[in-house]
Amino acid sequence: MSKKLEDIFSFDEIADDCVKCGKCIPVCTIHNVNADEVTSPRGFIDLLGAYKRGNLELDKTAKDIFESCFLCTNCVDVCPKSLPTDMIIEQARADIAQKFGIAWYKRAFFLLLRHRWLNDLAFKLGWVFQTCGFKIRADIDSMNSRFSIPMLKADRLLPSLRKKSFLNSHPEHIDNGAKRKVAIFIGCLGNYNYKDVGDSLLEILEALEIDAFLAKQQKCCSAPAYFTGDFNTVDHNAKFNIEYFESFAKDVEAIIVPEATCSAMLKIDYEHYFHDQPEWQARAKAIKEKIFMATEWLQHHTHLEQLLASKQKDTKIVTYHDPCHARKMQGIYQEPRNLISKNYNIVEMSDPNACCGFGGVTMQSEKFHFAEAAGRPKAAMIKNTGAEIVSAECSACRMQINNSMHGADVETVFKNPIELIAEALRK
Ligand code: SF4
Numbered sequence: 493m494s495k496k497l498e499d500i501f502s503f504d505e506i507a508d509d510c511v512k513c514g515k516c517i518p519v520c521t522i523h524n525v526n527a528d529e530v531t532s533p534r535g536f537i538d539l540l541g542a543y544k545r546g547n548l549e550l551d552k553t554a555k556d557i558f559e560s561c562f563l564c565t566n567c568v569d570v571c572p573k574s575l576p577t578d579m580i581i582e583q584a585r586a587d588i589a590q591k592f593g594i595a596w597y598k599r600a601f602f603l604l605l606r607h608r609w610l611n612d613l614a615f616k617l618g619w620v621f622q623t624c625g626f627k628i629r630a631d632i633d634s635m636n637s638r639f640s641i642p643m644l645k646a647d648r649l650l651p652s653l654r655k656k657s658f659l660n661s662h663p664e665h666i667d668n669g670a671k672r673k674v675a676i677f678i679g680c681l682g683n684y685n686y687k688d689v690g691d692s693l694l695e696i697l698e699a700l701e702i703d704a705f706l707a708k709q710q711k712c713c714s715a716p717a718y719f720t721g722d723f724n725t726v727d728h729n730a731k732f733n734i735e736y737f738e739s740f741a742k743d744v745e746a747i748i749v750p751e752a753t754c755s756a757m758l759k760i761d762y763e764h765y766f767h768d769q770p771e772w773q774a775r776a777k778a779i780k781e782k783i784f785m786a787t788e789w790l791q792h793h794t795h796l797e798q799l800l801a802s803k804q805k806d807t808k809i810v811t812y813h814d815p816c817h818a819r820k821m822q823g824i825y826q827e828p829r830n831l832i833s834k835n836y837n838i839v840e841m842s843d844p845n846a847c848c849g850f851g852g853v854t855m856q857s858e859k860f861h862f863a864e865a866a867g868r869p870k871a872a873m874i875k876n877t878g879a880e881i882v883s884a885e886c887s888a889c890r891m892q893i894n895n896s897m898h899g900a901d902v903e904t905v906f907k908n909p910i911e912l913i914a915e916a917l918r919k
């Protein structure tokens with residue numbers, strides 16, 4: 493067990509370890525939109541230390557405070573002690589969920605995430621009725637709400653639903669006549685909303701002559717439930733996915749994931765979550781060796797870079813946003829840039845590592861005013877680059893950035909790097 497992992501179960505020691513240097517304050521996403529010491533990393537750490545020592549009651553005010561963290565890990569990145577603020581907040585949210593329960597609409601959503609067939613049915617019905625309440629923007633896989641209802645402001649941009657999901661659009665085994673084979677973990681937004689990401693990944697694998705296994709029984713990685721403190725759903729989905737991955741792991745070189753949040757959940761958070769279930773923790777640790785972000789695996793294990801270099805250069809300018817779950821959690825930032833830069837001109841935004849402000853289910857519903865505020869600077873820095881395309885290997889970032897750009901009248905189009913690569917290969 494890493495030092496960092498042991499640390500997350502002794503909040504009071506973490507509170508003692510914080511030297512109050514304040515380095516985390518300027519980079520903290522919530523502190524930047526709500527400049528209060530209690531909504532800052534060292535504020536959270538102090539309060540959690542007091543809670544664990546029995547000096548703070550977990551009341552509604554404390555709940556409100558702990559639910560305001562974006563879990564962006566900016567603080568962990570700069571902290572001289574590498575204090576895992578995000579992880580102790582995740583643990584505290586499980587206590588909050590136990591004490592206060594979980595709102596009905598979140599429970600309904602997490603129930604869908606547990607059952608693929610229910611998910612398929614709900615999204616199918618959603619596709620049928622989405623035009624009633626939303627204007628569809630097919631050009632950007634989005635729709636904006638016609639009405640204002642609780643927790644959904646009029647004109648808010650959301651990902652639109654596809655008639656057929658990615659997993660239901662293709663056979664499970666795709667034979668590209670090759671000796672090599674990878675499995676794909678697509679993630680829920682990629683499956684039901686941003687389907688072109690998975691379709692593009694299949695195109696790339698075909699060009700590289702690598703067979704694909706779509707792993708159709710996969711369940712949601714459970715990141716939305718984890719960040720909300722619904723550990724029952726995490727337990728259910730994580731155990732199912734680990735067992736399922738084990739059943740085909742020996743037949744594939746890798747399980748590739750074109751989504752930063754899902755891959756971080758599968759690779760890193762499963763191991764943390766199972767800290768008190770050693771058998772499952774060992775299994776999570778073993779299977780993670782097979783899991784890669786898509787650009788990471790394509791860059792290091794295939795000749796894609798050379799193949800792209802043989803294709804023509806596009807004149808479009810692309811700016812790349814670093815998803816928190818890719819750069820800070822998995823150290824993946826060079827790989828997508830290396831691949832994109834073969835065919836597009838990359839212009840860096842002023843702070844590509846700044847959190848987009850997605851923040852999870854609670855931030856996107858009850859605390860959406862914080863997500864909106866955190867998204868504005870990102871939309872402005874994208875606009876300042878003059879880029880025609882903004883890219884990030886994360887559909888949660890895509891949903892948030894699309895809405896932020898919509899609110900700021902920024903015309904830049906969002907594409908996952910996998911879509912950009914497939915487009916370059918078509919030329
Ligand atoms: S995870 Fe992000 S929002 Fe939360 S305390 Fe750290 S920097 Fe602030």
Ligand code: SF4
Pocket residue numbers: 509510511512513514515516517533534537567570571572573574575
């Ligand atoms: S950077 Fe780390 S040690 Fe410094 S105040 Fe923040 S949490 Fe404490």
